[in-house]
Amino acid sequence: MQVSPNSPIRLALVAYPGVQRSALEGMADMFALLPRLTGAGAAGAAVDLIRVDAGNRPEAAVDAFVFPPSLEATQAAPDHPLVHWARDRHAEGALACSVCAGAFWLGQAGLLDGRPATTHWALEAGFRASFPGVKLQPEHILIDDIDVVTAGGLMAWLDMGLHLVGLWFGADLATRLARHLLVDPAGREQRHYAGFRPPRSHGDVAILGVQRRMDTDFADPLPVAMLAAGAGMSERSFLRRFLRATGMSPAAYLQRLRVEKARGALERGGESTAGIAWAVGYRDVSAFSRAFKAVTGLSPGAYRDRFRIAAGRRG
Structure with missing residues (x-):
């Protein structure tokens, strides 16, 4: 943002x-x-x-x-x-x-x-x-x-x-x-700031409702026809209003959202790349890797190695 x-x-x-x-x-x-x-x-x-x-x-x-x-x-x-x-x-x-x-x-x-x-x-x-x-x-x-x-x-x-x-x-x-403030930022857990921050102050209540649905159901197939019906619009009107509100198509938005969710999971570590791919909605690990690299410029493995966050301090 x-x-x-x-x-x-x-x-x-x-x-x-x-x-x-x-x-x-x-x-x-x-x-x-x-x-x-x-x-x-x-x-x-x-x-x-x-x-x-x-x-x-x-x-x-x-x-x-x-x-x-x-x-x-x-x-x-x-x-x-x-x-x-x-x-x-x-x-x-x-x-x-x-x-x-x-x-x-x-x-x-x-x-x-x-x-x-x-x-x-x-x-x-x-x-x-x-x-x-x-x-x-x-x-x-x-x-x-x-x-x-x-x-x-x-x-x-x-x-x-x-x-x-x-x-x-x-x-x-x-x-x-x-x-x-004399606070050392090194070692403190801060996200890479250039993440996906979808606009939400556009004032289109119907499109904001669709964004909320995508936030929670991002791992599910979300065809345009389903999203448009949920918003009470024709597909053509929905695509036009979604693009105007967010600056991208629903498909591009969903890809960025899934990649951002995957980034967080990779930074926190633990789960395998295949498990993360499945959790964010990709059933093909190769397709996930291609999409992830297209957005971040790094493979999932390289991203994990560079940005993985060490376990936080207890207390």
């Missing part, structure tokens, strides 16, 4: 019951530093910070929201107003993020079902019991699954903040911010 110079990011920090206040304020301070690092005007790194709590839940669209960590045993309830707020904002296209125990809130909102995610290692048993459908990987500090990003550990809000700065404003600014 690249930000145009005149389009400030609207970032919501969620102050849920029991939230770690130092993390909440720390993230706010990180983004407040960006104008100082980018010079006068700071038009290229503008972030509008919004504070959200149970009594203040703005309905205006946001680009992203973060549930920070917690020092208390407070757990999210499925009917909590902030759970509904998060689900609605994500459905509108917002990037959903959590740190440590904040993942319980995304879990209650149903945003982690079937996805890889992480949280603090000490919360593993309780999280698995509450959300058995989530592919929990607590050994990782940060997992980016395109429209949902989770981080584990009480201090992983630093990783989350640097990651978001890198996604929105580039690796150079993320590195400058890390140096300013």
Whole structure:
């Protein structure tokens, strides 16, 4: 997701019951530093910070929201107003993020079902019991699954903040911010920033619904006729509106989405290339390898060797 110079990011920090206040304020301070690092005007790194709590839940669209960590045993309830707020904002296209125990809130909102995610290692048993459908990987500090990003550990809000700065404003600014904070980015788990960030702020509700379906059903055959019917359009109208909203055809979009999912799996390691190919929708490993190399310039094996993330620190 690249930000145009005149389009400030609207970032919501969620102050849920029991939230770690130092993390909440720390993230706010990180983004407040960006104008100082980018010079006068700071038009290229503008972030509008919004504070959200149970009594203040703005309905205006946001680009992203973060549930920070917690020092208390407070757990999210499925009917909590902030759970509904998060689900609605994500459905509108917002990037959903959590740190440590904040993942319980995304879990209650149903945003982690079937996805890889992480949280603090000490919360593993309780999280698995509450959300058995989530592919929990607590050994990782940060997992980016395109429209949902989770981080584990009480201090992983630093990783989350640097990651978001890198996604929105580039690796150079993320590195400058890390140096300013005296945080060593080497060894911290940050994704390769040039990943697939499909546009979601185009305002076409029907096409956004199709994108959401592709996010979850990417491994299934998704013919144009099926997607158009689900959107209530003729194939011709659907193809025209999808191209206008996303800048690519449904087939190209699905290929990029599958490759991005595969990139994350290869970076986290563990599964075989054939298993990853199958999991993202390719029944022919050779076809998967060709598609992957066409997008990334590397074979799956070479990509794994270059970008594989070491297991995160525990704590």
